[in-house]
Amino acid sequence: NAGVTQTPKFRVLKTGQSMTLLCAQDMNHEYMYWYRQDPGMGLRLIHYSVGEGTTAKGEVPDGYNVSRLKKQNFLLGLESAAPSQTSVYFCATSRSETQYFGPGTRLLVL
Amino acid sequence: GQQVMQIPQYQHVQEGEDFTTYCNSSTTLSNIQWYKQRPGGHPVFLIQLVKSGEVKKQKRLTFQFGEAKKNSSLHITATQTTDVGTYFCAGPRGGSNYKLTFGKGTLLTVNP
Numbered sequence: 001n002a003g004v005t006q007t008p009k010f011r012v013l014k015t016g017q018s019m020t021l022l023c024a025q026d027m028n029h030e031y032m033y034w035y036r037q038d039p040g041m042g043l044r045l046i047h048y049s050v051g052e053g054t055t056a057k058g059e060v061p062d063g064y065n066v067s068r069l070k071k072q073n074f075l076l077g078l079e080s081a082a083p084s085q086t087s088v089y090f091c092a093t094s095r096s097e098t099q100y101f102g103p104g105t106r107l108l109v110l
Numbered sequence: 111g112q113q114v115m116q117i118p119q120y121q122h123v124q125e126g127e128d129f130t131t132y133c134n135s136s137t138t139l140s141n142i143q144w145y146k147q148r149p150g151g152h153p154v155f156l157i158q159l160v161k162s163g164e165v166k167k168q169k170r171l172t173f174q175f176g177e178a179k180k181n182s183s184l185h186i187t188a189t190q191t192t193d194v195g196t197y198f199c200a201g202p203r204g205g206s207n208y209k210l211t212f213g214k215g216t217l218l219t220v221n222p
Contacts, residue, residue: 031208040119042198042214043153050208058209090152097141097207099200101152 002026004102006091012108013081021076021105023091031094032074033058034066036087037104043090049074081109112137114201116213124221129186131216133199140202142175142182143210148195156197191220 007022023032034046045058047066055066063085065077078085086109092099113136123129133142141160145153157166159175159182166173170193172185186193196215203209 033209040214043212045203045209048209092153094208097143097158097202097210098155099153099210100155104152 004091004093004100006089006102006105008105009103010106010108012110013078014110015082017081018077018079019081019107020078021089021091021107023074023076023093023102025072025074025091025093025100027093027095027100028071029093029095029100030071032068033092033094033099034064034074034076035090035092036060036085037090038087046076046089081107083109085109112201112203112211114199114211114213116199116216118216119214120217120219122219122221123189125191126188129189129193129218131184131197131199131218133182133184133213135180135201138179140179140207142179143200144173144182144184145198145200145212146195147198147215151195153198186218189218189220191222194218194220 004025030051033048035043044060046064049055049068052071067075089105091102115134117132143158144156147153157173163177164175170187174183196217198212198215200210200212203211
């Protein structure tokens, strides 16, 4: 029972490159979320999903896209990375109010 | 929009001292949650408070929810080095219980 896993753990990108972050959960939770965490800014919601095949914008969605083709997976895409997207990205899942977080992906955009 | 403010932003204590962090919301909350994030780690759920004036304890940690359900506090008695980390409060976002607005957190460091 792995809980929530994220791939990759760390990545360095050049400005303009694209990449996809993968979040996988084995808890059968309906809700999934992508957050970014920057120093002094707390956790900010990028996009979220209330079930398979659904996605919605959060607080800071610009520059990101998401997909939830399977219930257990939630993908976060950066089409053209910018230095401002350097951050730690956390995926989270929930059945109701309590959220369970993955270990995070550290992304550096040069 | 809804804001959740947390103070202080940082707190450094000597081991054995007490610690308190405060959380204030611009709107009335149906519930409030607290999470802890160890350095280099991910946020981990600690507790949820639902009732007005509710007080819950977990060993040396005491959580309170204000009477007006707009503020909350976390108090740690006799801190230990294992308490080091950032403590976040979070409340439902936009009337939806499955979306949360997080405070910016309080970073606690403990000098042994």
